[in-house]
Amino acid sequence: MFDLQEDTKPRAHLEGNIIPIINMTFLLLLFFIVAGNFAENMNQDIFPPQSLSETITEAAVVELQLTREGTLLWEGKETTVPAWAAGFRADGLPVPRKVRLRADGGTPAAVFIPVLEDLKYLQVSRVALVTVSDGSPL
Amino acid sequence: MLLQSHHKKVLRRISLTPLADLVFILLVFFILETSFTQFRELGFNVPEQKETGESAGELLNLELFEDGKLWIQGEAIGLHELGAYLDKESFVSETAVIIEVHNKAPLQLLVRAMDQLKSRELEKIQILPLEKNQGPQNK
Numbered sequence: 001m002f003d004l005q006e007d008t009k010p011r012a013h014l015e016g017n018i019i020p021i022i023n024m025t026f027l028l029l030l031f032f033i034v035a036g037n038f039a040e041n042m043n044q045d046i047f048p049p050q051s052l053s054e055t056i057t058e059a060a061v062v063e064l065q066l067t068r069e070g071t072l073l074w075e076g077k078e079t080t081v082p083a084w085a086a087g088f089r090a091d092g093l094p095v096p097r098k099v100r101l102r103a104d105g106g107t108p109a110a111v112f113i114p115v116l117e118d119l120k121y122l123q124v125s126r127v128a129l130v131t132v133s134d135g136s137p138l
Numbered sequence: 139m140l141l142q143s144h145h146k147k148v149l150r151r152i153s154l155t156p157l158a159d160l161v162f163i164l165l166v167f168f169i170l171e172t173s174f175t176q177f178r179e180l181g182f183n184v185p186e187q188k189e190t191g192e193s194a195g196e197l198l199n200l201e202l203f204e205d206g207k208l209w210i211q212g213e214a215i216g217l218h219e220l221g222a223y224l225d226k227e228s229f230v231s232e233t234a235v236i237i238e239v240h241n242k243a244p245l246q247l248l249v250r251a252m253d254q255l256k257s258r259e260l261e262k263i264q265i266l267p268l269e270k271n272q273g274p275q276n277k
Contacts, residue, residue, distance in 0.1 A: 018158055025161045029168060036172030049249040052257065053178040100179065103245055108204075110241035113267045120184045128181040131249060 049105030050134035061128070062096040066103035070111040081118035095122050102130040180252060182263045196233040198260070201268055202251055204242040217247060220254045231259040238268040 046065055064084065065073040074084045085095045099119060103112055119127060201209035206217040215223055235255055239248055248265065255263060 018154060022154060022158050022161060025158070025165055029161060029165045032165070032168035032172050036168065036174055038171055038173070048177065049244075049246040051178060051180050051249045052253045053180040055179040055181065105244060105246035105249070107245045108241060109239035109243045109245075109248070109267060112245055113239060113241075113265065116184065116265060124184055126181055126183055128179040129245075129249065131178045131180050133176060133178055 046102055046104045047106075048102060048130045048132050051129075051131035052134055053131055055128075061098065061100045063100040063102055063130075064115075066101060066107060066112060066115060068104040068106050068108075068111070070107075072115060081115060081122065085122050095124065097124060098126045098128065099124050100128045100130060180249060180256070182252065182261075182265070196229060198229060198233050198235045199238070200235065200251065201238045201240070202243050202247060203240045203268075204244070204247075206247055208251070217250055217254075220251060221257075224254060224258045224260070229258070229260060231261065233260055234262045234264070235260050236264045236266060238266050240268045 045067060064081075067073070072079055072081065072084070074087075079087075088095050101112075101115070103115075116127065199211065202217075203209070208215050208217055208220060210220070210223060213223075237248065237251060252263060255261075
């Protein structure tokens, strides 16, 4: 016959051993929550250029993304500069004067300059390129 | 008066296994979703053509090519030499800078050039496409 009853003693012993693991896991969890940033709506194929700029990116700024191939993305959806501006106008909002552009460092000028020209045409007065820190001296 | 129950108290331990499972799942989620990259911004104004063209101050014209070569005020230099050139010429911060970029030059090269200019307080930068697609050696 099988003994179907649980033996409580060895079980208590096992659970006693996993408590430090749970503690450590909680600490790791807290570390990731506190120290990290959420990768919000970011295209993983875009690697911004390296720069020595010290200005940290602000939240709540209109951000367009530009892939190396020339695909422009707004809130994760493919768009063009005129269509993006038309979206604002359709909602009764003014086209933002400041735009953040997250473009790949390898994007050729033939791709990114027309985007800048289109933004200029819409009277966007300031563009902030997203970059990553580079520690090399000038 | 009977205050104590006759029933034998059953001590039930709460199993920690589901808690451990949940914490592990949360940990995996945060590991995958969290980014430690600190993004920066390199801002520049997008002026109208006339703003830099009619500027009364000095004008610095740069042509940037895909191989990292620069054609600057009639002189061909490497991008790494731009800082030394700017230090030598000591432009005032009011100087308007026009960067004409060859259509194959990657954004990274432009950002490097802008870093050098901004670190010397040359902030009036205009970016234009280079219409004549030739290298500085052909000039």
